[in-house]
Amino acid sequence: MSTTVDEIADGIYRLSTWVPDIAPPAGFTFNQFLIAADEPLLFHTGPRAMFPLVSEAVGTILPIEQLRWITFGHVESDECGSMNQWLAAAPRAEVAHGMTGCMVSLNDLADRPPRPLADGEILDLGDKRVRHLDTPHVPHAWEARVLYEETTGTLLCGDLFTHLGNGPALTTDDIVEPAMQAEAMFRSTSLAPDTADVMRRLGDLAPNTLALMHGSSFSGDGAKALNNLAAAYETQYLTRS
Numbered sequence: 001m002s003t004t005v006d007e008i009a010d011g012i013y014r015l016s017t018w019v020p021d022i023a024p025p026a027g028f029t030f031n032q033f034l035i036a037a038d039e040p041l042l043f044h045t046g047p048r049a050m051f052p053l054v055s056e057a058v059g060t061i062l063p064i065e066q067l068r069w070i071t072f073g074h075v076e077s078d079e080c081g082s083m084n085q086w087l088a089a090a091p092r093a094e095v096a097h098g099m100t101g102c103m104v105s106l107n108d109l110a111d112r113p114p115r116p117l118a119d120g121e122i123l124d125l126g127d128k129r130v131r132h133l134d135t136p137h138v139p140h141a142w143e144a145r146v147l148y149e150e151t152t153g154t155l156l157c158g159d160l161f162t163h164l165g166n167g168p169a170l171t172t173d174d175i176v177e178p179a180m181q182a183e184a185m186f187r188s189t190s191l192a193p194d195t196a197d198v199m200r201r202l203g204d205l206a207p208n209t210l211a212l213m214h215g216s217s218f219s220g221d222g223a224k225a226l227n228n229l230a231a232a233y234e235t236q237y238l239t240r241s
């Protein structure tokens, strides 16, 4: 395996590792995003076993000890498995997460105390600004959250729009249909009465780039993509027959 590095928005880098053994023959990508700001931020750490690959990839952009923030959507190994390896490698880095994630898991799991964020709180990274948004159970997990980078209009949307394959770093093609195919295979999304409403609320941000943890990132009308995703979930999973 190897990790590729692509800049998908100004100063936002996608680090992608394709694992062919998951859902062959298409395979499955694990992506992390580095915001190379004055205070650099990593969104998704990758699993523990990928730390050598991902840290080497980050090191091609900036010295990893400069990392200031370690962040992720929810508590799973691909989101935060190597969190403590990153904390050890970057002495001034802090884990930042929502109140629920800190209270339920990270106060215990993280080797240094995490920084809890209120819903809507902004982390000022200097030349970039990220807004923390709580999205409980969307796509899954009580502590689920996403990040919105305001200066580039990039929504770091984690497992939303998850799809198979090793496509381009950034696509303008439809990502809703591939996401619904992957959902039919994995059934990974929690289904709650407000699932579609949360997706639409993210669409209200009108992002122009969607940074996906699994699959190609998307450039284009992010509001339309999120609204179409909400409609697809309503049609296929959320409407009582």
Ligand SMILES: [Fe+2]
Residues within 6 Å of the ligand: 074, 076, 140, 159
């Ligand atoms: Fe997940």
Ligand SMILES: [Fe+2]
Residues within 6 Å of the ligand: 078, 079, 158, 159, 213, 214
């Ligand atoms: Fe994931």
